[in-house]
Amino acid sequence: MANNRNKYHKSLTRTAKSILIIAFLLIENALIYSQSFDPIDTPLFEFALVPQSQRIDEKPFDVSKLEYFSDMEDLGELSIKSKIITMCKISPNFGQIAGISIRLEPENVTYIPGYSLRDRYYIQSSWLSGPQLDYSIITEVNLNELDLLPCVYNVYTNFFLIGFLYFKSSKPIQHTIRISKDQLEILSQEKENQESGISYDIINTFKNIDKKFWRVSYKGRITDSLRRGVELNNVNLYLEISDEYKKIGSSPFRC
Incomplete structure (x- = not known):
């Protein structure tokens, strides 16, 4: 009988400890869960x-x-x-x-x-x-x-x-x-001639004195506002001649 009572008390003790541990874990998780939803102040941005x-x-x-x-x-x-x-x-x-x-x-x-x-x-x-x-x-x-x-x-x-x-x-x-949208820009790819001091632009015209005609040169680079080259698929380039526009180039332009 004494052995049975000891086993019974030990069983009750283990059960009580298990209940206390489970209760503690439930309370702890509930506190953590509720704490996660506690609002915090918004800083001044x-x-x-x-x-x-x-x-x-x-x-x-x-x-x-x-x-x-x-x-x-x-x-x-x-x-x-x-x-x-x-x-x-x-x-x-x-x-x-x-x-x-x-x-x-x-x-x-x-x-x-x-x-x-x-x-x-x-x-x-x-x-x-x-x-x-x-x-x-x-x-x-x-x-x-x-x-x-x-x-x-x-x-x-x-x-x-x-x-x-x-x-x-x-x-x-x-x-x-x-x-x-971003603002595009056309930059000149021509470098300044150090000997003559001539600085070229995006579009330049050169006169051939012997043959009496003008040659048009386009040396431009299309970039975004960060000066990074962009590729355009729907661009046409025109030159104004005698109050008329003459198409001298078309897309795609790769820079």
Whole structure:
């Protein structure tokens, strides 16, 4: 009888311990689950537009010298080749990893045959490990790398924190911007003659004195606003002669 009672008490003890462990795990998971949905404060975002002239040389530039705005809509004219800088101050604690997430969603875009437009585009900052106090985190938004179409976009920016077994995110801030097509430019491929000091342009005319005629020379290079060569499949080149335009070249132009 004594042995049976001991076995019974041991069985009850094991059962009680199992119940306590299960209860502890359930409470812990519930706390972690509820903590993941605790809202965090949204930092103050600022936005700046990098001038294309500073990007052509591909040299490092000081982001602190850019003009920042609290609203992305105040950046002015944006194109599919623009570069936007976002900046805000965050303070992750010890054991936390923080970052910035940006999402672009096109609105009322015109479909182009053969072009695949996504429903949304994501940009994420680099990871920042705590502890940090009022750290200015920079996120570069290179629109020229997203293969966008010109249209209106809704932009959502938010701040997130990752800790041990939880994820927190601030409420996204929405901005609406219009992204236009890029401005193309034709640059001369002629180099200045050092001996004569003559500088040639994109289109030049040369007079043949002996045979009494003019020769027209086109030495141009079509580029985007970043001075990168582009390929065009629907371009014709005309020259004005005696108040009339004469076609002297046609697409495709490869640069």
